Each structure stands twice: as structure tokens, then as C-alpha cells.
Amino acid sequence: MVASRSALSRAEVVAAVTDLLGPDQVDTTDEHLRAGSVDRFRKYTAVHGIFDGPFPAAIAYPASTEQAASLLELAARHRIAVVPRTGGTSTEGGLEVVVEDAIVLDGSRMDEIVRVDEENMMVTVQCGVPLQRLEDHLRERALTTGHSPQSKPIAQMGGLVATRSIGQFSTLYGAIEDMVVGLEAVLPGGRVVRIKNVPRRAAGPDIRHVLIGNEGSLAFITEVTVKVFRFYPESTRYHGFLVPDFADGVRLLREVVTTGYRPAVARLYSPEDARQHFPDHPMDQNLVVLTAEGPERLAAATSAAIEEAAAGAEHTAVPGERIRDWLAHLNWGQDKIDAEKSDMLSTSHLGYTTEVSVDWSRTAQLYESVMTRIRTTFPRAEDLTLLGAHSSHSYQTGTNLYFVYDYAIRCEPREEIAEYHVPLNAIIVEEALRLGGSMVHHHGVGKYRTPWVQEEHGSAYHLLAGLKRAFDPGNVMNPGTVYPLDENGGAVLDVLDEVAELDTVGVR
Ligand SMILES: Cc1cc2nc3c(=O)[nH]c(=O)nc-3n(C[C@H](O)[C@H](O)[C@H](O)COP(=O)(O)OP(=O)(O)OC[C@H]3O[C@@H](n4cnc5c(N)ncnc54)[C@H](O)[C@@H]3O)c2cc1C
Structure with a gap:
């Protein structure tokens, strides 16, 4: 915890923010301030009502870019810490408040779909538009953003851009940084900057990337323009293959992706990870999932290429309908978050994830080294009820590994983070760095990977x-x-x- 550097007292911070926005746009409810001091990194302590603070002084809900700008001007003038927020699905401590008397700057009321430009294939939205609402709006016009993170029902466009998020169909449509055309943001001190919407330019470094992925540490994103694509739901093909070794699965993914085809979904699950999705999954097999979508002839050609690549590897096919039905229920809405909360309380058991990336030649090695190091060196390894990994986003040069770990908590709830989550996360990050990879693939640095x-x-x-x-x-x-x-x-x-x-x- 760090002391506030503002000369204003907590009450004066609240008064100043309320003066700017009016009482309807400022929340100082104790319960909300406590919940707003953490994110899902601390989901277990939070569900037990353990919040050690510091707590924000207020949650401010600007209704416009101008209001967000006046808040950031106020914050800079008085050195008040600001924690931006939109959907609140952050997993790495990005929303955790660490300086006293901060303001949570919540963009969720800036939720207008400003313009769908069908001619130029882009849509402009305010930061608080939930991706699901945007997708529903676009699908009525046979369009899609192509963005489909599992948190799609809840996450909002500002946060999705601020974290460099990525969705399940990334091999075809790319990650959010491939989709953003232009943006508007407020800089500390209140200056508003707009990056215009052009198809491409060579006017110096790409300044969009100062804002994309800034995680609220440099600016508050107020508006985003992203590309849209034509949507062809009827052409999608689903493929599943069981392969004996994780390394075989890596080779199959690499073969499909580097041959030049662009499946929408390209995933590989270790046996343990696959079993949590398919209860009858054989524990001596890994699961490769690939889908093809787009215009009919393109989807058919991609599908044929997937089958051809699989034919070159020892495998057992999984019926496409099984993959289709499973993918249809992969996303997490509020219902799953609520169910997880009650499970955590009744069972003292939970699951977390850490996602990293590495090149093709070291993917299988990273998987093996993390699994081995956790099993042999993590002091509470016997409490693990699941340890596995999947690759969910592949590139010409390599892929990501998303490690999943569930454990039974055999300590006081307050100690869970230090006893389990932090050391497990550290092993995965350290192994990724040791093997020349990146310590974070898409959840952001937050506060726990700094x-x-x-x-x-x-x-x-x-x-x-x-x-x-x-x-x-x-x-x-x-x-x-x-x-x-x-x-x-x-x-x-x-x-x-x-x-x-x-x-x-x-x-x-
Ligand atoms: C169940 C579940 C599934 C998930 N699946 C995926 C997935 O498939 N792919 C993926 O990439 N991520 C996933 N995530 C992580 C999370 O959903 C993403 O990081 C998402 O982009 C966060 O969006 P949000 O609107 O909820 O942002 P928030 O949680 O509100 O904020 C996230 C970070 O961005 C900053 N921020 C928020 N809004 C702004 C803004 N307007 N300007 C500047 N900074 C801002 C915050 O300070 C914080 O650091 C998942 C999370 C959960 C809980």
C-alpha cells in the first residue's frame, strides 16, 4: 500500500469529483469501493469478503469524453491516482488499487454505438460498449468484429483495447491490435487525442500502439473504431483430432498455420485440460481443435487443408458436431461468474490461468518444463487438482501456451494468493522468459507480472x-x-x- 501523494484529504477528493460530475455519477458506497479495490486475481479472497485495501475514495462515471478529460485534469492537478475501468473482467490485478484515496474512472456509462460504416467496413463505439452488444448489433447486418474472447458477454471495448485482448477466432481475424483502426483517448492532465481512421499509413511509428495495451497506465481510452467483416455462419466447419503427444499437436497446428491457411480457431489441449471440457476425454490423448469459416469456397478449401494436414499425423478424429456444441458454450457470462463464486465458497477450490507465448521450436519444451517444474518444486503440488495447458492462438512464428491450474485450498483464505497463485504464476512466467518467450500473451501485465x-x-x-x-x-x-x-x-x-x-x- 502506498500513501496518497495528493494534498487533498479523502473527503476533499470526493467533494471535488462530485462537484465536477454531480452526485448521480459518483459512487461512494462502501461495498462498491471495497469490491472496486480488486479484480479477479483476488477472486477467492473477495468471495470471502476479505479486502485489505487501500480502497478508492470514489468511483466516477463520466458520461462524455469532456467529463473524463476534466477528471483527469483534476487528478493531475492534485496528484490523485486514477484506476480506469470498463467491464471489470481483468484477471491480473490491473484494477487493483494500490495507492490511497484513488479514483476509479469507470467508462461503462459511455456506451453508445456511434456509427456503423458499412461502406468502409468499420464501427465506432464508446469505451463502455460491451462486445456482446456490439456483436449482436453487427450480426443483424450480417457483419462481425471477428473478436470473440471468452469474456465477450461482459468485457467492454475500452478494456478490450487497453489490455491487447484476443479472441477465439484470432488466427483468421487477428487480435484486437489488428482490428483497431483509430481511437480517441484522454491523456493525464486532460488533453484529448484522436487518432484518425485510415486504412494504413507510413507517417512515422504507429501511434495507435501507445494506447493499445496501455492498461490504463498512460491514458483513458474513450472511443474506438474497429474493422468489421462479413459474417458467414452457415459455412463454418468444425474439426477435432486426438493425438498421442502434446508435441504432435504442436506440429499439426504449425503445419496448418504455416502452410498458409487461416483456420478461425486453432487450439491444442493437453489431456488434463481437455478432460475439463470433455468429461470422457481419454487421458493418454491431446486434443487439436480447428475450424474453418468465411466465404463458402474459402472455408471449404481451409477445411480440406486441415484434413490433409491431419492425415499426415497419427490421430483419431472427433466428430465435428461435438466441437461445434462445445464452442457454442465456451464464453463466460455473469451466470458462470456467479456459479464460480458459490463453488469457491462451498468447496474451497478454484482455478486460475497464466498465458505466455513462445516460438514453435520451444513450445513443447515450455509445456514440459512448466509441468515438470510445478510437479517437482511447487511446495503444495499435492493440492493441485488440475494442471494442464492449451495453445489457443497461433502465428507464423509460434504460439501461446495457456496454463490452467486448479487447487484445493489448504490454508487461510487470506494466504491463498501468496501460497498458491503467486508462486504458480511465477514458475510459468520464469520458464517462458528462460526459453526466450513472452511472459504475457493476452491478459496484460496488470500488477502481478510487473x-x-x-x-x-x-x-x-x-x-x-x-x-x-x-x-x-x-x-x-x-x-x-x-x-x-x-x-x-x-x-x-x-x-x-x-x-x-x-x-x-x-x-x-
Ligand atoms: C472468464 C474470463 C474469460 C476471459 N477470456 C479472455 C479471452 O478470451 N481473451 C482475452 O484477451 N482476455 C480474456 N479475459 C481477460 C479480460 O476479459 C480482458 O482482459 C478484457 O480485455 C478486459 O476488458 P474489460 O472491459 O473487462 O476491462 P477491465 O477489467 O475494466 O480493465 C482491464 C484493464 O484495462 C484498463 N482499462 C479499462 N478500461 C480502460 C479504458 N477505457 N482506458 C484505459 N484503460 C482501461 C484497466 O485499468 C485494467 O488495467 C477473460 C477474463 C475472464 C474473467
Whole structure:
């Protein structure tokens, strides 16, 4: 916990925010402030009503970009910490409040679908539009964003862009950074910037990327324009293959993707992970899932290529309908979140995930090394009830690994994070970095992966640090997220010399 650096008292912060927005747009309900001090990284302690603070002074709901700008001006003037939020599905501590008397800046009331431009194939929305609502709106016009993260029913466009999210059909449509055409955001201090919507340009570095993935640590995203695609639901083909080894599955995914075909879904599940989705899944087999969608002839050709690639590998086919029915229920709405809460309470058991990425040649090695290290070195390994992984997003050069771990909690609820979640997360992150991969594939750095962010970027941390220096030198925006926090509430911006040295001699 870090003390507020504002000269304003907690009551004065609340009064100033209420003066700006009016009482209907400011929430100071104790219960909401407590819940708003954490995210799903602390879902187990939260369900037990354990909140250790600090608690925000207020949750502010701007109704417009102008109001968001005046809030950020106020925050900069008085050095009040700000934690941006939209859908609230964050999993890595991005919403955790670590500085006293902060303001949670909640964009969920900025929820207008501003414009569907069918001619130029893009849609402009405010940050608080839930992706599901946008998709429903587009599907009525036979269009889609192509974005389908599992949190689609709840996550909102501002957060989806701010975290560099990715959806289940990423091999075909790309991740959010491939979809964003232009944006509007408010910088610390209240300056509004708009990045215009053009198909492509070569006017210097791509400034969209200053905002995409900033996790609220540099700016508050108020409006987003994303591409839309024609939607062809009737042409989709579903494929499933059981393969004996995880490495066989990696080879099959690589074969399909690098041959030049673009399946929509391209996934590989370890036996343990597959079993949680298909209760009769054989424990000596891994599951590869591929789908083909798009215009009929393209989907047919992709489907044929998938079958051809599978024919070159030892496998047992899974009926396509099984894959179709399973995919239809993969997303998480509020119903599943609520069911998980009551399960956690009644069973003292939960599941978490850590997602990383690595190149093709080291994917199977990373899978094996994490599984082995957790089984042999994690002191509470006997409490694990599930340990597995899947690859869910593949690229020309490699893929991601999404480790899943469930455990029975045999300690006080308050100790769960330190005893289980943090050390398990650390093993996966460390192994990914050791094998030259990235410590985070799509959930964001949040607050819990900042201990490794300098190692992640090496000599290039200088560039990331420069953005903080340029746009938020007072470290008002989401302190402790992406950039490690120092004891005075500032951001740690030094490059780790030993890692930078490895870069310059070409070891990394
Ligand atoms: C069940 C479940 C399934 C998930 N599945 C996926 C998945 O398939 N793919 C995936 O990528 N992620 C997934 N996630 C993670 C999460 O849904 C994503 O990170 C999502 O993009 C967060 O969107 P949100 O609107 O909920 O953002 P929030 O949770 O509100 O915020 C997330 C982060 O972005 C910042 N932020 C929020 N709004 C803004 C803004 N307007 N401007 C600047 N910063 C902002 C916050 O400070 C925080 O750091 C899943 C999460 C859950 C709980």
C-alpha cells in the first residue's frame, strides 16, 4: 500500500469529483469501493469478503469524453491516482488499487454505438460498449468484429483495447491490435487525442500502439473504431483430432498455420485440460481443435487443408458436431461468474490461468518444463487438482501456451494468493522468459507480472519507460500497472543492465 501523494484529504477528493460530475455519477458506497479495490486475481479472497485495501475514495462515471478529460485534469492537478475501468473482467490485478484515496474512472456509462460504416467496413463505439452488444448489433447486418474472447458477454471495448485482448477466432481475424483502426483517448492532465481512421499509413511509428495495451497506465481510452467483416455462419466447419503427444499437436497446428491457411480457431489441449471440457476425454490423448469459416469456397478449401494436414499425423478424429456444441458454450457470462463464486465458497477450490507465448521450436519444451517444474518444486503440488495447458492462438512464428491450474485450498483464505497463485504464476512466467518467450500473451501485465517487465523487454524497456516519462511523469495513471511501483508511488523506469547487456551481445 502506498500513501496518497495528493494534498487533498479523502473527503476533499470526493467533494471535488462530485462537484465536477454531480452526485448521480459518483459512487461512494462502501461495498462498491471495497469490491472496486480488486479484480479477479483476488477472486477467492473477495468471495470471502476479505479486502485489505487501500480502497478508492470514489468511483466516477463520466458520461462524455469532456467529463473524463476534466477528471483527469483534476487528478493531475492534485496528484490523485486514477484506476480506469470498463467491464471489470481483468484477471491480473490491473484494477487493483494500490495507492490511497484513488479514483476509479469507470467508462461503462459511455456506451453508445456511434456509427456503423458499412461502406468502409468499420464501427465506432464508446469505451463502455460491451462486445456482446456490439456483436449482436453487427450480426443483424450480417457483419462481425471477428473478436470473440471468452469474456465477450461482459468485457467492454475500452478494456478490450487497453489490455491487447484476443479472441477465439484470432488466427483468421487477428487480435484486437489488428482490428483497431483509430481511437480517441484522454491523456493525464486532460488533453484529448484522436487518432484518425485510415486504412494504413507510413507517417512515422504507429501511434495507435501507445494506447493499445496501455492498461490504463498512460491514458483513458474513450472511443474506438474497429474493422468489421462479413459474417458467414452457415459455412463454418468444425474439426477435432486426438493425438498421442502434446508435441504432435504442436506440429499439426504449425503445419496448418504455416502452410498458409487461416483456420478461425486453432487450439491444442493437453489431456488434463481437455478432460475439463470433455468429461470422457481419454487421458493418454491431446486434443487439436480447428475450424474453418468465411466465404463458402474459402472455408471449404481451409477445411480440406486441415484434413490433409491431419492425415499426415497419427490421430483419431472427433466428430465435428461435438466441437461445434462445445464452442457454442465456451464464453463466460455473469451466470458462470456467479456459479464460480458459490463453488469457491462451498468447496474451497478454484482455478486460475497464466498465458505466455513462445516460438514453435520451444513450445513443447515450455509445456514440459512448466509441468515438470510445478510437479517437482511447487511446495503444495499435492493440492493441485488440475494442471494442464492449451495453445489457443497461433502465428507464423509460434504460439501461446495457456496454463490452467486448479487447487484445493489448504490454508487461510487470506494466504491463498501468496501460497498458491503467486508462486504458480511465477514458475510459468520464469520458464517462458528462460526459453526466450513472452511472459504475457493476452491478459496484460496488470500488477502481478510487473516484477518481470524489465526482463521481458530488456534493452527496449527504455522505450516503454519513455512513454511513462512523456505522458504520465507524475504516475497518476493506474500506478503499479505495467510499470513497477516504487515506495514513493513513482514508476520504476530503469532498464535492467544485465538484461540489456545480454541483448547487445545477441544472447537473447
Ligand atoms: C472468464 C474470463 C474469460 C476471459 N477470456 C479472455 C479471452 O478470451 N481473451 C482475452 O484477451 N482476455 C480474456 N479475459 C481477460 C479480460 O476479459 C480482458 O482482459 C478484457 O480485455 C478486459 O476488458 P474489460 O472491459 O473487462 O476491462 P477491465 O477489467 O475494466 O480493465 C482491464 C484493464 O484495462 C484498463 N482499462 C479499462 N478500461 C480502460 C479504458 N477505457 N482506458 C484505459 N484503460 C482501461 C484497466 O485499468 C485494467 O488495467 C477473460 C477474463 C475472464 C474473467
